[in-house]
Amino acid sequence: GRRVDFKNVVLIMTSNIGADLIKNQSGFGFGKKEPEANYEKMKETLQKEVERHFRPEFLNRVDNTIVFKALTREDLQTIVDYELAKVFKRLTEHGFRLELTDQAKEFLIDKGYNPEFGARPLRRAIEHYIEDPLSEAVLAGKFKGKNLIKIDVQDEEHLKLEGFEIAEPEKSEHAVAKSQ
Template structure:
């Protein structure tokens, strides 16, 4: 059954109810903040799996809107991994490639006699082979109107007919569409930034604005077939600190094999957030800042053999510097064993002041 469905054996063995009841907790391990979004997805999926939703429709149909870089795609990836075993269960399609009418047929397959007919459709063939998937349609507002007719059929009937005349089943899929509608309005409005006393009021105002844009742009019959329109929050300062901690955990895990530990002072974390925060692009610049200011100098120092197994790398920021300083610290036991004076020599900073760009 596992081979036929593409669902890992461990997922088939575990009790469905146990997994679904902890869905939000699992999603929050990777998705920072966005409580409303995570709860909305969790409730809809549980309704479907409990049999309270029309069995002909997909497990869930959503539109994700909100600022750039706040976790819309990450939530889709994390949901795919949790529900179906791995991130490969995410089928991602850029809808800007389907702006023209003649490209729409590529989703279900080219007509007989046309180039690519035997290959099947980009959407239908993938779902036919991997029926348990999260389908992510990026920038749905750019798609040709004919695409929306296909989506109406999927959301209402749970199936789509491909170019071979086969009925492709979408009932075991989760359909997620992202949209940049209203993105310019978000950028032009004041008050969307680090946490402030009016943060909740700002979010509600942004939500009303985006919902108005969604209703103005999309047809009522399309909106009515969605399970939910989910508006993502801008990231606050506290959220960015949590993202830094999450990214650092991943770096620490990669260093385990080399038996090197990592510690960042608060000043270093503040420096990374300062260099990586951009209200228009969310967490993406922060991840680039971590790569350039931390991972790059750390990797160069490792390749120069400046750090040894068992050492701790302490990361500090010194006022006025353009980068971080990496200091190799020997473990206490090793330090006590050095020299006859029972005093360890102070560890020297690694050659590591990186230049910020």
């Protein structure tokens, strides 16, 4: 073997130890009334689970353990907005503007959030329900001559994509002269 110097390294390890405990929170007295107290109790329970799972020799080398709080609906909306901003940017480069209704965003959260896996499936839901159909429609020429794509809920399993032609705001001569 090779020797590795870990002098200036931050090593981040993740684990799903205790995920089953979190999933079945109600059995451990975690309720919705006192979220901070519940978090501390959950953290303590998970720390005991980590100590039960790993040997003390290993745990003595770990400087810090972080237990993340469960994602709220507001957190998920922020994640959806962040991921969609990337899609918006790519579409803008091709001359399209994208608008999603709040119902479409809620649809994505409902389809993409799994308490067991966190927000990871949310990215796949955006690919499956937005990016893939959008790519196919653009390649098929469905939005030819259109520059706005609106996305809304069609039914329980699908989103609908509609293209519109909107007039671009005209620049006045004064604005053009200022930019030169």
